[in-house]
Amino acid sequence: MSAHGDHDMGHTVAGWTGSALTIAGSTVLGLAFVAGSPAGVGAGGAILVLAALTTWLLHLSGWGKPTGPRPAGRRDWRTRDTAARQGHPDCLGCRLAGRRPRTGPVLRPQAGPAPAANPRARGSRTARADVG
Numbered sequence: 001m002s003a004h005g006d007h008d009m010g011h012t013v014a015g016w017t018g019s020a021l022t023i024a025g026s027t028v029l030g031l032a033f034v035a036g037s038p039a040g041v042g043a044g045g046a047i048l049v050l051a052a053l054t055t056w057l058l059h060l061s062g063w064g065k066p067t068g069p070r071p072a073g074r075r076d077w078r079t080r081d082t083a084a085r086q087g088h089p090d091c092l093g094c095r096l097a098g099r100r101p102r103t104g105p106v107l108r109p110q111a112g113p114a115p116a117a118n119p120r121a122r123g124s125r126t127a128r129a130d131v132g
Helices: 013-035 038-063 092-096 125-131
Strands: none
Touching (some): 013 038, 038 092
């Protein structure tokens, strides 16, 4: 049992790496802003962009996790996600990479004849004229 109880908090290599790089980038950005250093602000911003890209690439390579809780045996932060190559359902990062999980066929309604318009239908001009 972890310190968080029976919850899957998403501790993964991608999560820890992204968090560390984001903290470093925010620190550099904040210190540069206070010091008035435009070059430092740019460097801090570049580290933040690097953090986002690194986290995304680690997620796509299987070091992240899908949305939702994982089975108890797969919650160690060093466990690699073998389903990442196919893409995770409801995952923006996987959709941005062009990965769509394979699902069953999508049923689409059959195109049939359009229903005939009823001039006496509720809300039509002729229906209102008949009422009053």
